[in-house]
Amino acid sequence: MEQPSQPKYHQKVPEPTLRRLPWYLSNVKLLKQRGERYVSSTQISKETNIDASQIAKDLSYVNISGRTRVGYEVDALIDVLEGFLGFTDIHKAFLFGVGSLGGALLQDSGLTHFGLEIVAAFDVNPDLVGKELNGIPIYHSDDFVKMMQTYDVQIGVLTVPIEIAQSITDKMIEGGIKAIWNFTPFRIRVPEYIVVQNTSLYAHLAVMFNRLNFNGYK
């Protein structure tokens, strides 16, 4: 059960698996704090309400093997999961659009603990250009391509108004950005080789409001 019979760590990991792995990681971190040295998928299952066989399957993508009856070693599992998820490397990113949400993300230094470092931001607002926020310099959007030569950046965080979401996306890709973390409620179009993750806070709000309403609350 604990021993993945067919390690899959050279395969493309399914997105649902990648989304579940951080849950296991935070659970195992908690178990470590409680003094546990070993953890089984059954234990993680109890804590997370996810099927133990699903957990074993998900962990088969990660290069770690458990021992029968004992399970996975807690320290090793944390190290391997953090590495596998990319949280131990630093991935540099540019942020586009220092509005309310963009500014908030610049303030969130916690992202660094999960491998993301926003090294610079871009905007056209003359009140912002040339300033710093949380130690992060804000440049004029026109300087983006030049800055791509200065910084080693592959990720762009998109927090611009919807009117320019697509045109800024196109410019980011032209300039060499390989992955876009899209916080706008706009569905951007990109070539196939560009990685996109949509984090629509507004979509989550819509679901929450609707369900509250459905449950009889307003």
Place this chain on the structure above:
Amino acid sequence: MEQPSQPKYHQKVPEPTLRRLPWYLSNVKLLKQRGERYVSSTQISKETNIDASQIAKDLSYVNISGRTRVGYEVDALIDVLEGFLGFTDIHKAFLFGVGSLGGALLQDSGLTHFGLEIVAAFDVNPDLVGKELNGIPIYHSDDFVKMMQTYDVQIGVLTVPIEIAQSITDKMIEGGIKAIWNFTPFRIRVPEYIVVQNTSLYAHLAVMFNRLNFNGYK
């Protein structure tokens, strides 16, 4: 095609539909800015890469009808969608845990335009309790139940460290919170009647890093 033959607006709306509707909304807003007065699902389809029949199906949950050959009236569609998604009502919320991410969310006044108003925050840090951030008061966590009587709040935003994510969740529910917007990487357990939306920035980062890596970038 445009005319939903069987309006479904008394049914429970599927979550994928609720997640797509904000995309249509931002697209239609753009079309309005470009001076369009009518929009068809075919047009929205071209802009969003979502199947036109899927769009018509999604819109059948919303109380609006299009006209053959003309489509939906842009102004009406925006109003109806915003209302349907709950963005025009104000939903008051408490935020729990004024760390890096929690503090950042308090700074993001943009959430108000989508119907969420964080009216107070809770923490135990003596440097924060009694202060304000972006005009939002920070109270001691012990005062939460008392504050539930002062404010009319149903939503709790969870941005605490994972070690206390479950215990704070339990307290929120005990105190009368009906919906939890969970930003922690921890999978919280709640009774069935409690609404939960998980926004795991870390899971999105994990997917992005993995895909970049798979595409040959680091």
